[in-house]
Amino acid sequence: MITKFKFLMVAIIAALSLTSCSEDEPAKMLWEVSATRAENVKAAFDPSFYHQIQITADGNGGEATLVCTNYKTLVLKGQTNSNGEYVDADCHFTAKVVGNGTIKITFNKMPDGFKETKSILQIDGTEGQDSNTTNIDIIRKP
Numbered sequence: 001m002i003t004k005f006k007f008l009m010v011a012i013i014a015a016l017s018l019t020s021c022s023e024d025e026p027a028k029m030l031w032e033v034s035a036t037r038a039e040n041v042k043a044a045f046d047p048s049f050y051h052q053i054q055i056t057a058d059g060n061g062g063e064a065t066l067v068c069t070n071y072k073t074l075v076l077k078g079q080t081n082s083n084g085e086y087v088d089a090d091c092h093f094t095a096k097v098v099g100n101g102t103i104k105i106t107f108n109k110m111p112d113g114f115k116e117t118k119s120i121l122q123i124d125g126t127e128g129q130d131s132n133t134t135n136i137d138i139i140r141k142p
Contacts, residue, residue, distance in 0.1 A: 026130035028052070029123070030069045037062035041107060051120065053136040057093075059110035068101040071125030071132065076103070078122065091119040091140050101125075107140070116141050 028047050035041035035055070041062035043055045055064050068074060074097050076086040086095040092108040103123065121136040 026132045027070055029071050029125050029132050029134045031134065032067045032069060033064065035062060035064045051135040051137040053134060054139075055105065055136060056139045056141060057107045059114055059140065059142055061107045061109045063107065064105040066103040066105070066123075066136075068103075068123075068125055068134075071127045071130070072100040073126045074101060074103060075124045076121065077124060086121065088119050088121070088138070091117050091138055093119075093138065093140075095121055105138075110140055110142075114140070114142060 029052070030047070031045040031053060033043040033045045033053060033055075035043040037060070040060045041055065041057045041064055043053065043064045043066075045053050053066065057064075076095055076097065078086050080086050084096060088094070092110050093105055094108075095103055095105045098104045105121075117140045119138045121138060123134045123136065125132055125134070
């Protein structure tokens, strides 16, 4: 009987400690995604994946717009040019923060005969004291 009571107390304490930890974590970044030229670019957001946003574009180009609904200050991680655009030469796209919580990704036309290419774009967001990161999988398919 005492063993069962000890086990129950340990289980309750463990559950309470796990619950209190999750309250301290910043909120995941939430996104509204859209793509123009729907036949060329597909974009989806799923917060349960490690790379929460998946974008697939063919070789003809197009655009994707990402709007973060809960973090307004966004920073693209990686190499940027003098205009503040993130440039990916392999996947032939640029990305730029165009307003509070909004990023525009522009896909350029791929060269003829290209092979499938993949890239990852990281976006850091801050809102007040909170900060978080979103990873984007970008795939160019022939």
